[in-house]
Amino acid sequence: MTVENDMMGGRSATTAPAAIELRGISKAFGPVQANRNINLSVPKGSIHGIIGENGAGKSTLMSILYGFYKPDSGQVLVNGQPITIADSQTAIRAGIGMVFQHFKLVQNFTVLENIILGVEDGALLRPSLSKARGVLKKLAAEYQLNVDPDEVIENLSVGHQQRVEILKALYRQADILILDEPTGVLTPAEADHLFRILEGLRDEGKTIILITHKLREIMDITDNVSVMRRGEMVASVKTSETSPEHLAELMVGRKVLLNVEKTPAAPAAPVLEVRNLTMTDDEGVQRLRGIDLDIRAGEILGIAGVSGNGQTMLLEILGGYPPKGSKLGGEIRMNGQPLPIGGRGCDAAQRRRAGIGHIPEDRQVEGLIMDFAAWENVAFGWQDAPEFTKGMLMDNAAIKADAEAKMERFDVRPRNPNLAARNFSGGNQQKIVVAREIERNPDLLLIGQPTRGVDIGAIEFIHKQIVALRDAGKAILLVSVELDEILALSDRIAVMFDGRIMGERLPENTTTGELGLLMAGVTDTEHTPDDAGIPPGSAHVDTLPQEPV
Amino acid sequence: MDKMPKWADVILTPLISLVLAMAISALVILAIGESPVMAMKTMVEGALGSSYGWGFTLYYATNFIFTGLAVMVAYHASLFNIGGEGQAAMGGLGVALVLLYLPLPHWAIALPVAMIGAAAFGAAWAFIPAYLQAKRGSHIVITTIMFNFIAAAALNYVLVNKLRPVGSMDPASARFPEATHIPALTDLAAGLGMTWGKNTPVNITFLVAIAACALVWLLIWRTKLGYEIRVLGKSEPGAVYAGISPVKITVIAMLISGGLAGLMAINNVMGESERLVLNAVEGAGFIGIAVALMGRNHPFGILLAALLFGFLYQGGGELALWTSIPRELIVVIQALVILFTGALDNMVRMPLERLFLSMRRTKGGAK
Numbered sequence: 001m002t003v004e005n006d007m008m009g010g011r012s013a014t015t016a017p018a019a020i021e022l023r024g025i026s027k028a029f030g031p032v033q034a035n036r037n038i039n040l041s042v043p044k045g046s047i048h049g050i051i052g053e054n055g056a057g058k059s060t061l062m063s064i065l066y067g068f069y070k071p072d073s074g075q076v077l078v079n080g081q082p083i084t085i086a087d088s089q090t091a092i093r094a095g096i097g098m099v100f101q102h103f104k105l106v107q108n109f110t111v112l113e114n115i116i117l118g119v120e121d122g123a124l125l126r127p128s129l130s131k132a133r134g135v136l137k138k139l140a141a142e143y144q145l146n147v148d149p150d151e152v153i154e155n156l157s158v159g160h161q162q163r164v165e166i167l168k169a170l171y172r173q174a175d176i177l178i179l180d181e182p183t184g185v186l187t188p189a190e191a192d193h194l195f196r197i198l199e200g201l202r203d204e205g206k207t208i209i210l211i212t213h214k215l216r217e218i219m220d221i222t223d224n225v226s227v228m229r230r231g232e233m234v235a236s237v238k239t240s241e242t243s244p245e246h247l248a249e250l251m252v253g254r255k256v257l258l259n260v261e262k263t264p265a266a267p268a269a270p271v272l273e274v275r276n277l278t279m280t281d282d283e284g285v286q287r288l289r290g291i292d293l294d295i296r297a298g299e300i301l302g303i304a305g306v307s308g309n310g311q312t313m314l315l316e317i318l319g320g321y322p323p324k325g326s327k328l329g330g331e332i333r334m335n336g337q338p339l340p341i342g343g344r345g346c347d348a349a350q351r352r353r354a355g356i357g358h359i360p361e362d363r364q365v366e367g368l369i370m371d372f373a374a375w376e377n378v379a380f381g382w383q384d385a386p387e388f389t390k391g392m393l394m395d396n397a398a399i400k401a402d403a404e405a406k407m408e409r410f411d412v413r414p415r416n417p418n419l420a421a422r423n424f425s426g427g428n429q430q431k432i433v434v435a436r437e438i439e440r441n442p443d444l445l446l447i448g449q450p451t452r453g454v455d456i457g458a459i460e461f462i463h464k465q466i467v468a469l470r471d472a473g474k475a476i477l478l479v480s481v482e483l484d485e486i487l488a489l490s491d492r493i494a495v496m497f498d499g500r501i502m503g504e505r506l507p508e509n510t511t512t513g514e515l516g517l518l519m520a521g522v523t524d525t526e527h528t529p530d531d532a533g534i535p536p537g538s539a540h541v542d543t544l545p546q547e548p549v
Numbered sequence: 550m551d552k553m554p555k556w557a558d559v560i561l562t563p564l565i566s567l568v569l570a571m572a573i574s575a576l577v578i579l580a581i582g583e584s585p586v587m588a589m590k591t592m593v594e595g596a597l598g599s600s601y602g603w604g605f606t607l608y609y610a611t612n613f614i615f616t617g618l619a620v621m622v623a624y625h626a627s628l629f630n631i632g633g634e635g636q637a638a639m640g641g642l643g644v645a646l647v648l649l650y651l652p653l654p655h656w657a658i659a660l661p662v663a664m665i666g667a668a669a670f671g672a673a674w675a676f677i678p679a680y681l682q683a684k685r686g687s688h689i690v691i692t693t694i695m696f697n698f699i700a701a702a703a704l705n706y707v708l709v710n711k712l713r714p715v716g717s718m719d720p721a722s723a724r725f726p727e728a729t730h731i732p733a734l735t736d737l738a739a740g741l742g743m744t745w746g747k748n749t750p751v752n753i754t755f756l757v758a759i760a761a762c763a764l765v766w767l768l769i770w771r772t773k774l775g776y777e778i779r780v781l782g783k784s785e786p787g788a789v790y791a792g793i794s795p796v797k798i799t800v801i802a803m804l805i806s807g808g809l810a811g812l813m814a815i816n817n818v819m820g821e822s823e824r825l826v827l828n829a830v831e832g833a834g835f836i837g838i839a840v841a842l843m844g845r846n847h848p849f850g851i852l853l854a855a856l857l858f859g860f861l862y863q864g865g866g867e868l869a870l871w872t873s874i875p876r877e878l879i880v881v882i883q884a885l886v887i888l889f890t891g892a893l894d895n896m897v898r899m900p901l902e903r904l905f906l907s908m909r910r911t912k913g914g915a916k
Contacts, residue, residue, distance in 0.1 A: 347792050348789065358790070366786050367790070369779075369787050371783055380787070381791040383776050383791065394775075
């Protein structure tokens with residue numbers, strides 16, 4: 001059972017006890033060892049990053065800290081005192097607060113009502129509400145955490161909802177704040193603001209644990225960083241003494257290329273032409289406001305943008321299934337032939353016949369049937385393909401053989417076609433989808449968030465496959481909220497904001513700063529050239545100018 | 550990963566549920582001062598102890614197989630069709646109309662024609678809720694249950710005002726022509742030189758039901774249509790992504806489901822009563838839900854579950870006949886079985902799962 005772990009950081013114990021100290025924590029779920037002999041020490045008043053691939057055990061470890069799981073062995077010390085965290089109430093009493101990746105807010109309650117939820121003093125709400133109002137005012141001033149206390153949650157932006165979560169924790173007098181992937185849903189500007197809040201909290205003596213898989217965030221904001229790999233804590237180092245490349249290597253256990261190696265594109269004839277595409281949803285809100293796009297054979301067009309600015313609808317319309325009840329306008333041509341937009345004869349099957357492959361944004365809801373075996377998922381969407389059918393029957397033997405071959409070529413692990421899709425890790429699930437769509441050799445491949453929730457090893461592999469398809473002379477439309485991914489893969493970048501293409505850039509001639517501004521709806525005319533290099537946070541995106549007419 | 554072995558899931562769980570239901574039934578019987586052992590003996594002997602008992606058990610089971618399969622097909626498209634009762638009643642009307650008004654010289658011709666009539670009427674009755682669900686989003690549970698009442702009322706009207714022979718006081722149709730009577734299993738046994746199941750209603754529809762089990766299995770797990778039904782059942786956005794029309798598949802799945810429920814009429818209307826009577830379905834449509842649940846929505850499981858419920862029906866009848874246990878108590882026993890195997894399935898499953906997990910862990914820890 002005992003596995004040697006001598007990778008702890010070399011910091012000698014300081015006089016002040018650590019805010020959190022874990023000694024030899026182990027936790028197993030059935031045969032899976034999620035955490036193995038974890039040692040961790042988080043000094044008071046520091047920002048501590050925890051980084052690792054999906055399934056490395058980060059979330060399990062934090063759930064132990066917050067009382068969701070009981071460790072099989074090991075000890076937790078908070079401020080030097082040994083403590084048994086049996087449930088989240090104990091954790092809160094010990095001063096630990098948690099901000100989850102998926103917010104736990106009541107959507108139709110106000111900010112104030114959410115703050116006092118569960119800590120009301122007595123049966124009447126009014127006293128606790130007014131008390132909370134006072135505390136909130138103080139916190140807002142202290143940490144730049146301003147939120148309108150009387151606004152209903154569903155009217156708040158995602159960034160503001162996150163602030164409410166942080167305020168909830170602070171209201172419960174948390175000294176130690178755990179944030180699980182906090183920037184996944186934020187714009188660069190919002191993320192920037194969040195980091196300033198976190199720094200403010202640290203300077204006030206709070207301790208912050210930041211779980212993320214984004215190396216840049218770790219480098220930007222943390223004081224110390226711990227790396228987890230396959231349930232073990234493989235390193236704890238000072239951030240100033242490490243580099244992204246080194247951390248990435250520690251995470252996957254070998255050297256990875258963060259930059260995709262690719263030759264310059266050789267674009268040929270246009271494959272997809274989109275002209276003045278408009279879409280109004282069933283509530284009468286215009287979601288696409290005249291999209292014009294050209295994608296040529298042999299190039300990757302990247303679409304950058306904060307999620308929710310029309311990218312999803314664009315993909316769905318191109319994929320043949322516009323949202324229910326929407327009104328559509330404009331023109332789409334594929335290899336010169338007009339494609340139907342909505343209405344009869346327009347569905348995903350028609351698009352596949354026209355030579356369009358589609359890796360959807362959400363593999364768990366659209367891309368895979370999670371309860372189906374891997375081999376059944378290989379025929380998913382292609383259930384009409386002649387090689388998969390024998391008359392009215394499915395040719396299960398042929399599908400299985402094809403699945404085995406694809407899993408082999410795309411290194412899907414475990415290589416068991418009979419395993420249900422839900423039992424594969426995120427990266428391997430995505431590999432199944434990618435293998436299915438790419439191996440069909442489509443003229444145009446639509447890709448949405450290809451590496452969301454995918455570990456670095458698989459990201460690298462998937463990126464290589466995408467570039468290989470481009471080099472084979474295919475057109476690729478890549479939608480991603482990860483700017484790094486857009487920059488690394490695209491031959492051209494179009495930025496979407498509020499249903500519009502804000503502009504096109506070449507990846508070699510732009511910066512994340514400039515793209516960030518475009519993503520926030522700030523066009524060229526509104527900033528001077530020297531703005532381009534600095535972080536987008538300075539554009540005060542919180543009070544966005546109305547989009548230009 | 551956190552799963553128990555399949556055999557435990559499929560066999561052990563319903564078995565334990567069944568034992569629990571029996572145990573509580575035994576307590577109830579004790580409480581009214583009767584002997585549970587005697588009761589059990591009466592039931593087993595009455596339902597399984599003779600070819601006569603078996604004849605009735607299999608007859609009831611045939612009904613439940615059809616209604617169970619109907620629930621199952623809809624379930625795989627994630628539609629909860631609880632309109633089996635009405636669809637089977639309408640199937641009966643289809644059988645009656647075909648047999649009364651078409652000149653059919655021999656049962657071998659009458660059977661397939663009546664099957665088409667039964668399935669078509671059952672499917673048509675399922676079509677309206679299906680269409681409303683697919684196009685308008687009216688919830689299928691609400692519409693199918695309402696259609697049960699409409700079917701009952703409509704049949705009442707038709708039997709009293711249209712199909713009742715002149716001069717008859719009985720709200721039932723005329724007898725079907727002699728030539729269309731399908732053979733009972735007794736006749737088949739006699740053909741093989743055996744005496745089996747004298748005076749029992751079980752007929753060759755039982756064999757049709759077994760064939761239907763095989764065909765439904767083929768449909769759901771081997772055909773493209775079955776694949777599309779299962780995709781829709783698991784994820785509607787997934788179906789849309791895959792180019793499968795939810796409207797089309799919803800309607801088709803419900804048509805098949807309604808058709809299967811309608812086919813039950815071959816057994817009770819054509820095979821047994823040989824005329825259409827009021828309330829011919831006798832709740833078999835609802836039993837089908839429990840049968841499908843207990844059979845884990847698999848044709849083989851449905852076959853077994855239908856046999857169990859056939860046993861309960863026949864055994865329960867015997868109990869009322871030979872003991873002083875009141876008829877109502879038999880309904881209680883049947884309800885307990887439904888409660889434990891259907892509704893309280895998780896009550897048994899969860900502890901069992903934990904047990905298997907901890908067993909696995911101690912095994913893993915010993916290494």
